[in-house]
Amino acid sequence: LKVTVTEIPIPLSYGPAFEGERVRKDDLFAECGGRKSTCCELLRMREMEEVEDGRIEVVGPDIDELEPVGVLPLAIVVDVAGRKMQKDFEPILERQFHHLINSAEGIMHMGQRDISWIRISRQAREKGFKLSHIGDILHAKLLSDFPSIADKVQVTLYTEEDKVNEILQEARTLYNERDERLAGLKxxxxxxxxxxxxxxxxxxxxxxxxxxxxxxxxxxxxxxxxxxxxxxxxxxxxxxxxxxxxxxxxxxxxxxxxxxxxxxxxxxxxxxxxxxxxxxxxxxxxxxxxxxxxxxxxxxxxxxxxxxxxxxxxxxxxxxxxxxxxxxxxxxxxxxxxxxxxxxxxxxxxxxxxxxxxxxxxxxxxxxxxxxxxxxxxxxxxxxxxxxxxxxxxxxxxxxxxxxxxxxxxxxxxxxxx
Ligand code: SF4
Ligand code: ZN
The missing domain is CATH 3.40.1470.10 (Bifunctional carbon monoxide dehydrogenase/acetyl-coa synthase(codh/acs), Chain M, domain 5)
Known part of the structure; x- marks a missing residue:
């Protein structure tokens, strides 16, 4: 029996109403990407025993250690296991990050792959929002929106320059592989x-x-x-x-x-x-x-x-x-x-x-x-x-x-x- 998570454990309002909302300079607490730092996202298929469902880890400083306006490099890595999961589904699930992260009030997400850009507003920080909550959002929503393919989801957020660059290399190799699968097709x-x-x-x-x-x-x-x-x-x-x-x-x-x-x-x-x-x-x-x-x-x-x-x-x-x-x-x-x-x-x-x-x-x-x-x-x-x-x-x-x-x-x- 699979437990369905419907509540998203974050201190912010959440829903499609906040999707189009921008976070402007004056409201900014912290940002990742957007030419200020490296920011990339990667969803990988893994075997059942390799994924600990619900494990959310931030490796490096989280934004509660920053002063406004803080800038952090960020690599979001989501590992998904499921009996019906396929490698071909990786880009579909990864493309969901955009609207899933955007639906939190006071959080803005633009772009995808290695050109993503996340802004966190002062109001969101005042309510207690941290980067780890991005993991909570992705864990809860990927399980509830894709129940037929995602059985286990674990999220790691890297914020140390060296580690982010290491993930970036891995991610770019995978992006290329995805693009090249199409190359010969007419x-x-x-x-x-x-x-x-x-x-x-x-x-x-x-x-x-x-x-x-x-x-x-x-x-x-x-x-x-x-x-x-x-x-x-x-x-x-x-x-x-x-x-x-x-x-x-x-x-x-x-x-x-x-x-x-x-x-x-x-x-x-x-x-x-x-x-x-x-x-x-x-x-x-x-x-x-x-x-x-x-x-x-x-x-x-x-x-x-x-x-x-x-x-x-x-x-x-x-x-x-x-x-x-x-x-x-x-x-x-x-x-x-x-x-x-x-x-x-x-x-x-x-x-x-x-x-x-x-x-x-x-x-x-x-x-x-x-x-x-x-x-x-x-x-x-x-x-x-x-x-x-x-x-x-x-x-x-x-x-x-x-x-x-x-x-x-x-x-x-x-x-x-x-
Ligand atoms: Fe929108 Fe992209 Fe789908 Fe076109 S392919 S309808 S732009 S999401
Ligand atoms: Zn469109």
Whole structure:
């Protein structure tokens, strides 16, 4: 007999109402991650005898030893054992940390994997909140939300620099393994995609269609995750979508997908062309890691991520663009995407693909360098990365065009986009 924990033993109010709440600078007691320190999270499958259910351990200082504003490195390691647990379920359970930790009043959680960021408010600290309570939340909720796969959960929170870095290395190896499982898989080699409607509480008509070569726009769900999530809960947010008859392989349009989105969007959408930014493009909720936007004069597209607050050559900042692109409506010329889609062979392949990329912030180019370089070589443009303009050489569409002409960017030799 399994005991179900329903009460969460923490000194704070807890529930979905607190999910979207921010912790601002003035209210801040302590933080982990967010460029201030390393912060990563890792969920690992373990054998039954390796996990002591309910064991929560903080290795290193907890926040009660800090003065405001305190900064700690943090690695959250959750070990899960269960008779029906599978390695493929690790990313699904790990992706839950975000909303589970966010649901505590006065605690903010952003990001995932090795870019997570946790803020703890002064009010939460006054009520007695400590890092160990993150362990209590994850233990209680993973057991109660996933009773069919999690039988035992133990949580260790490391806050010493050396140990955090050691976990970070282990975590990165595992993240890579997860991403690589997908590497050889092509859209053509499967007959089923997966939908994700997790975001319909914010954007009621939005549905992500996740294919092997195009992950969800939040960057946290890929095709294998959709499959695993459906296996865990067939009535949950991820459903198989049969491709059905091919309408247009080049633009990525299938009869079955059209029927699915028309029903899932309650009649608001009729057609989807998965590989196009100009014709019936994918919609967005608001979670996109990056926004891709057409730059007609430069005969290409730009991409911008959340961390870039300056003006882009589209004449809009990220937040202005985000207001246009979100909300579940098709906006030809604009796409919300997960950053790994930029390295996919299906990245706006209907319009010529990777060679259309003409501008991106320099930090994003650096962060994705290995993936982008591999793609540049694949399309026969090994020195293309240097030809993509960034904010240091161009902030208007005309400056982008001038730069492209100077360096001989391949987009200028392609068919006109408009
Ligand atoms: Fe799912 Fe898309 Fe929302 Fe990500 S952005 S959680 S894939 S609906
Ligand atoms: Zn969303």
């Amino acid at each position: 859209d053509e080699s499967v007959d089923t995609f997966y939908s994700c409607s997790l975001c319909q509480s914010f954007a009621p008509n939005h549905v992500c269609v996740i294919t092997p070569e195009r992950l969800g726009l939040c960057g946290a769900y890929n095709w294998l995750d959709g499959q695993a999530s459906y296996e865990i809960d067939p009535s949950g947010p991820n459903k198989p979508v049969a491709k059905g008859e091919v309408i247009d392989q080049h633009k990525g349009e299938w009869q079955g997908v059209n029927e699915f989105i028309s029903q899932a969007s309650k009649g608001n959408l009729e057609r989807l062309k998965a590989y196009s930014i100009l014709e019936d493009p994918m919609t967005s909720c608001g979670c996109f890691e990056c926004i891709v936007a057409l730059l007609p004069a430069a005969n290409g597209v730009m991409v911008v991520d959340r961390d870039f607050s300056g003006m882009t050559p589209s004449g809009m900042t990220f937040s202005t663009l985000a207001g246009m692109v979100g909300g579940g409506i098709q906006t030809p010329g604009f796409l919300g995407v997960g950053k790994f889609y930029l390295g996919s062979d299906k990245f706006i392949s209907a319009e010529g693909g990777f060679k259309r990329l003409v501008w991106m912030p320099s930090h994003l180019k650096e962060r994705l360098r290995n993936m982008l370089q591999a793609q540049a070589e694949k399309v026969g443009e090994p020195d293309m990365l240097d030809k993509i303009a960034d904010e240091t050489v161009a902030t208007t569409e005309m400056e982008v065009l001038e730069y492209l002409e100077k360096v001989g960017h391949p987009a200028l030799g392609m068919d006109p986009m408009m």
